[in-house]
Amino acid sequence: MPALQELLIDEMKDMIHAESQAVKAYPKIMRAAKNPKLKQALQKHLEETKNHVERLKQAFEMMGEKPKGKPCRAMQGLIEESLEKIEEGREKPAAISDLALVGVAQKMEHYEISAYGTARTMAEQLGNKKIARLLQQTLNEEEKTDKLLTQLSPPLLEEANHEPEEGEEEE
DSSP: OOHHHHHHHHHHHHHHHHHHHHHHHHHHHHHHOOSHHHHHHHHHHHHHHHHHHHHHHHHHHHTTOOOOOOOOHHHHHHHHHHHHHHHHHTTSOHHHHHHHHHHHHHHHHHHHHHHHHHHHHHHHHTTOHHHHHHHHHHHHHHHHHHHHHHHHHHHHHHHHHHSOOTTOOOO
């Protein structure tokens, strides 16, 4: 097996584990979100993420490999951070808590965008157009979610600027 193909398979093992972890984490993040638009965006991306796992399984099958993951420490760390933000957010105003959730969700998206872009390029170099297309389809969805999260931030920032600080009374 060529070294580049081995590397692609290794990347995909990392990604399938990362996506599987995200499928478990997103419901917790959704429950913690207070803004309805943020909840909706997270719910939509949870469904997409389930499809990402299925696409990766297809890609493994196309390569004659079992869709077996290997521990993705990067996603584990990002999910730990999201759980910390959820816990900390219980003591904070809603907009501040939601902004923290947007931040950790975007960190997760940026990791996935990087991973899918890298794997897609490897598949292209190997001449595997079908796998490259599957990976690009997921990459497009990850980028779209990142943009949506960015669009949700300004109204939350505006709301956060008008929320009274702890101990302050509303005007």
